[in-house]
Amino acid sequence: MAANTETARTVQALTEERYKYGFVTDIEADSAPPGLSEEIVRFISAKKGEPEWLLDWRLRAYHRWMETAEDTPGWANLEYPEIDYQASSYYSAPLRDEDRPQSLDEVDPELLETYAKLGIPLQEQEMLAGVAVDAVFDSVSVATTFKSKLSELGIIFCSLSEAVTEHPELVQKYLGTVVPYSDNYFATLNSAVFTDGSFVFIPKGVRCPMELSTYFRINAANTGQFERTLIIADEGSYVSYLEGCTAPMRDENQLHAAVVELIAFDDAEIKYSTVQNWYPGDKNGKGGIFNFVTKRGACRGRNSKISWTQVETGSAITWKYPSCLLLGDGSQGEFYSIAVTNNCQQADTGTKMIHVGKNTKSRIVSKGVSAGRADQTYRGLVRVQGKADNARNHTQCDSLLIGEKCGAHTVPYIESRNASAQLEHEATTSKISEDQLFYCRQRGIAEEEAVALIVNGFCREVLQELPMEFAVEAQKLVAISLEGSVG
Amino acid sequence: MLEINGLTVSVAGKEILKDLNLSVAADEVHAIMGPNGSGKSTLSYVLAGREGYDITAGSVLYRGQDLLALKPEIRAREGLFLAFQYPVEIPGVGSATFLKTAVNAIRKHRGEKEFDAMEFLKIMREKRDGLGISEEMMRRALNVGFSGGEKKRNEVLQMALLEPYLAVLDETDSGLDIDALRVAADGINSLRSPERAMIVITHYQRLLEYVVPDYVHVMADGQVVRSGGKELALELEENGYSGVGDKAEAAA
Numbered sequence: 001m002a003a004n005t006e007t008a009r010t011v012q013a014l015t016e017e018r019y020k021y022g023f024v025t026d027i028e029a030d031s032a033p034p035g036l037s038e039e040i041v042r043f044i045s046a047k048k049g050e051p052e053w054l055l056d057w058r059l060r061a062y063h064r065w066m067e068t069a070e071d072t073p074g075w076a077n078l079e080y081p082e083i084d085y086q087a088s089s090y091y092s093a094p095l096r097d098e099d100r101p102q103s104l105d106e107v108d109p110e111l112l113e114t115y116a117k118l119g120i121p122l123q124e125q126e127m128l129a130g131v132a133v134d135a136v137f138d139s140v141s142v143a144t145t146f147k148s149k150l151s152e153l154g155i156i157f158c159s160l161s162e163a164v165t166e167h168p169e170l171v172q173k174y175l176g177t178v179v180p181y182s183d184n185y186f187a188t189l190n191s192a193v194f195t196d197g198s199f200v201f202i203p204k205g206v207r208c209p210m211e212l213s214t215y216f217r218i219n220a221a222n223t224g225q226f227e228r229t230l231i232i233a234d235e236g237s238y239v240s241y242l243e244g245c246t247a248p249m250r251d252e253n254q255l256h257a258a259v260v261e262l263i264a265f266d267d268a269e270i271k272y273s274t275v276q277n278w279y280p281g282d283k284n285g286k287g288g289i290f291n292f293v294t295k296r297g298a299c300r301g302r303n304s305k306i307s308w309t310q311v312e313t314g315s316a317i318t319w320k321y322p323s324c325l326l327l328g329d330g331s332q333g334e335f336y337s338i339a340v341t342n343n344c345q346q347a348d349t350g351t352k353m354i355h356v357g358k359n360t361k362s363r364i365v366s367k368g369v370s371a372g373r374a375d376q377t378y379r380g381l382v383r384v385q386g387k388a389d390n391a392r393n394h395t396q397c398d399s400l401l402i403g404e405k406c407g408a409h410t411v412p413y414i415e416s417r418n419a420s421a422q423l424e425h426e427a428t429t430s431k432i433s434e435d436q437l438f439y440c441r442q443r444g445i446a447e448e449e450a451v452a453l454i455v456n457g458f459c460r461e462v463l464q465e466l467p468m469e470f471a472v473e474a475q476k477l478v479a480i481s482l483e484g485s486v487g
Numbered sequence: 488m489l490e491i492n493g494l495t496v497s498v499a500g501k502e503i504l505k506d507l508n509l510s511v512a513a514d515e516v517h518a519i520m521g522p523n524g525s526g527k528s529t530l531s532y533v534l535a536g537r538e539g540y541d542i543t544a545g546s547v548l549y550r551g552q553d554l555l556a557l558k559p560e561i562r563a564r565e566g567l568f569l570a571f572q573y574p575v576e577i578p579g580v581g582s583a584t585f586l587k588t589a590v591n592a593i594r595k596h597r598g599e600k601e602f603d604a605m606e607f608l609k610i611m612r613e614k615r616d617g618l619g620i621s622e623e624m625m626r627r628a629l630n631v632g633f634s635g636g637e638k639k640r641n642e643v644l645q646m647a648l649l650e651p652y653l654a655v656l657d658e659t660d661s662g663l664d665i666d667a668l669r670v671a672a673d674g675i676n677s678l679r680s681p682e683r684a685m686i687v688i689t690h691y692q693r694l695l696e697y698v699v700p701d702y703v704h705v706m707a708d709g710q711v712v713r714s715g716g717k718e719l720a721l722e723l724e725e726n727g728y729s730g731v732g733d734k735a736e737a738a739a
Binding site for chain 1: 535536538558559560563564568569571574575577578579580585588589592596628645649
C-alpha cells in the first residue's frame, strides 16, 4: 500500500513540474513523442530533474551523435536492417498500477511456462511480469531491509537517477571517465538519452556482504533500452554485481545500447556477472532485440581486479566487448563468456584486455555454442603497451557447433609492444558427434537432454565462475535456448 | 526375452545381416562369435537403435514389444543395455553426473523414485568397489583419458547401475590384459540373474572361460551358421572359423 501511494505522489510531482529548460513539448506528457532531437534530450533531463552539468553532458553527446555517421564498421560480422532512430520514443514513464496485470492470471501463459522451466519462484515471477505492486506480498519491505543493511556499511546502491540527486559529486566525478561519450556511436547515443541504471559505490576496505542485483532495485520499470551503470570500488573493497535475469525479456524497443563503467582502485575487486536472455526474435529472426553494449572496466589501482562473466543467450543480434584497462601495476582482468546462438541469431562478441601497468595479468575463457542457422564470432584483443613489463595473458576460445547450418568464427588480435610479455592463445572448434549423442541415448537419456548435458559440460569452466543462484538458472537457460536445435 | 526373426539389414546399400534368427530367454548367457565382417557389431547396433541401418526385412520382439519401433532411449529405459566396443569420450561431462542422469531417467520410466546426489553416490560406491574403480576416476569427464581397460570396466559399472533386462556386450574383452579381464568377468558374472539375459559378443574363447555361456552361436556372412553349447567355443578355438560354414551346410 505504501509504495502505491508513493508512486502516485511521484507521478503527480512530475506532471506539475515547470519546465525550466526552455522547450516546446508538453512536460505533462508521460511519454515523449517518437524521434530524437535536442528538445527530446532536454525533455528527458527535465523529467528526471537533473542538474545543469548533466544536461550539458547529454547535449554535448547529442551534438556529437548528430555529427557522426552510424558506426557500422565493415569489420563486424553482423547483418541487420537499418535502424530508424526517429521511429521510437526515447522516454516513457513507468507503468501506473492500473495498467499493470493484477495477477499472474493476466500474464501470457507461454511466458509463465518459461518461468516455470527456469525454476523461478512465484514471487519473483510476479515481479518480472510487472504485476501491480499491491498484489506482490511484501516485496517492498524485502528491498527496504536489504538497503538498510547496506547503508550501515556505507555502501551506496541505488538507481543512477537517484544517485544524481543524492550523490551528485560522485556521479559527476566518475561518469564518462571510463567510456567517454565520444567512444563509439552507440555509447554516444546512450550518453545523450540514457534513462536509468545502477549506481554502486563501495567505500574503502568494505567487502559487500551480498551479491547486488538489479532485482532489488525498485522502480526498475522501463529502463532496459538505454541503461547506464556506474560501479566504483574504493581501495581494498569488494563487490559482486549481477545484471539481468534468465527470464525472457520482451520490449517493443528494438535497440538496446547500454553502457557500463567499472572503476577499481588499489587492492579492490569488482566481479560483474550478466545473464542476458533478451527476446531473440521468432524462428526467422524477425522482431528480436539488438543488443549493442559498451562495457569497460578500469583497473586504476595497484593490484586491482575486474572480472566479467557473461551468459548471453538472447537478442537477435549481440555486439559487445566487455573490456579491462589494466592501468595499475599488478592489476588483473578476467573475461568468462558463454554465448549461445540458435535459429537466426547473430553474435559478434568478445573482449579487450589492454595491459598498461607492470606485472599485469589477464585471462579469457570464451565458449561459443552455435546451432540452427546462427552465426557467432569471437573477437578479442590483447594489447600490451610499451611500458607494460611482464604482462601475462592466457586466452582459450572454444566453439561448439550443433547441426550443419550454423557458423562459428574466431578473430583474435594480439598486439604486443613489450618483449617481456607472455601471451598464450588456444582455440578449439568441435561438433557434437553422432556417436556421443547415441551413447547418451543408449543410456536412456533423450536427445535434447543429451545435447544439454554435453553443452553444459562444454561450458562448465565458465558456469563455475557465476554466483551460485545464477549458475543454476544459467544452466537451465542454456538448455532451453537450444531447444529444437536437434533433428 | 528376445526373438529375432529373419532380420535383414543393409548399410549404405550393402547387405550386412541376412535373414538372421536368434532366440534368447531370461537367465541365459548367449555368446556370439565369428570372424571380422560377419555382422556381430552391426547386430548390436541394430538392437540398440543406432541410425544408419536399413532394416529391409524381419522382426525383433523384445519382452513382447516390437523393439524396432522404439526410439533408442526408450529401448534403454525398457532395460536394453549395450556395452560398447569403443566407448566414446564426452569432455566436460563428469562420469558420476552422466551416470546419475542415466540412472534416474530409467528409474523415472519404471515409476521408481529418482536418486538424489547423496543416495546416488552411495549406490555408486557400492558398485564400483568390486570393479576396482576409484572415486577419482568417477570425477573425471566421461571416458576422457581412460585407458582401454578403464573404459571397459566403466561399461560394466554402468551395466551394474542401470540393471538392464537384456545386456549386449560388444567385445568387452578386447584390449584387456589377463587381470583386467578377470575383474571385468567377475563384474559380469555378478550381474547374472533369473530376470536378466546377456549376449556376449567376442572373438576369443578366453572371456568365455570366466563368463561361461549357456549357448554359443557362430555368425558368418550376416547369419547365424551354427549354434551349440559351451563346447562349441572350445572347438572353434582349436579349428578356427573356416570350417564352420561348411559344417552348417552339411548339417542342413
